Amino acid sequence: MPFSLADVTLIVHELWPLSGAEDWDAPGLVSGDPTHSVTSIHLAVDAVSATVDEAVERGADLLLVHHPLLLRGVTSVAEDRYKGALLGRLIRADCALLAAHTNADVVVDGVSDILASRLGLLDTRPITAGVAPGTGIGRVGRLPERTSLDRLARRLADLLPATVSGVRVSGERDAVVETVALCGGAGDSLLAHPSVVAADVYITADLWHHPASEAREQAVHSGGTPALIDVSHWASESLWLEPAAEQLRAALPGITVTCSDLRTDPWDFVIVQ
Incomplete structure (x- = not known):
């Protein structure tokens, strides 16, 4: 046809x-x-x-x-x-x-959904609700097992195609993480979203100095989370x-x-x- x-x-x-x-x-x-x-x-x-x-x-x-x-x-x-x-x-x-x-980005099996699936996140939901059920920008879910921030970052480095900027992390290496918020591509606009603030770690791309610094300072002031993992914009969407x-x-x-x-x-x- x-x-x-x-x-x-x-x-x-x-x-x-x-x-x-x-x-x-x-x-x-x-x-x-x-x-x-x-x-x-x-x-x-x-x-x-x-x-x-x-x-x-x-x-x-x-x-x-x-x-x-x-x-x-x-x-x-x-x-x-x-x-x-x-x-x-x-x-x-x-x-x-x-x-x-x-x-x-927003659909089921879209950019963020695929990244969440490849990380094995369970009980995922959009960070911001879209026009249809289950759709929206970003995803938040939980890992099957708790892990350290360092191990999660290394897992991302193995999962994503290599880039010279690699994977950048803000947080204690041995911090325990279970709840993960993520947004494929540039997600600094979600740094203050309640679902992101409540997560153990937020994974996204293109984090600039001031938004990242302010988010981490607020996190330290409020209890230490979320940690931040910054990856390549292209790599996060290539999956x-x-x-x-x-x-x-x-x-x-x-x-x-x-x-x-x-x-x-x-x-x-x-x-x-």
Whole structure:
């Protein structure tokens, strides 16, 4: 059964409904002719030159990414600017571009749900409630067995693809942890949420100095929790790609769905002092 880009877009929005997206977000179809046939889809976290080249070289009809290329407003897609150059490359190759961002974060089997599942968390629930039962930003749950903060951080390091920034931890190494709150991607906006404050540890990405420092100072003042674990933004979301691909394969029989394993974390090396 042939599928058009319009058909595929409809399926994508059934799997990851646009109603679940945050108000500031820009998911959906970025470029491509809705009437064109789609026989292959390539998934990546980011639309960057390496993943665009990969999709084109594979002959993909659609590049489905997590992060919207045009999240922030632009006034030009001239090809002397990288976003215009990427779109031009995709258009000339008849490869459409579609993004599923916060609408893929909030759902069951979404970005945070997958990370919670891979950690083995039990009795999970969203940190913030979404429009449908069981949906929402982030997850909070409990580990099957208590462990130390150090061991949990090392488990994360083994679970996530390697990046030069590694896994950063704020808290006592031997602190006992059982309740875990997490948010794939940038989750500093949830640092003061009651479910996060009540957890033994909060796992997220892109923690800046001031929000992290203030959260830890408040934690020390209030009893020591939550500890903080800061991981790579890209790494925390990359675990979603293969489960998302499986969902697409089930919903779109006959279409080839592949996942990028390219590291699109922006950091290339670190100097240890």
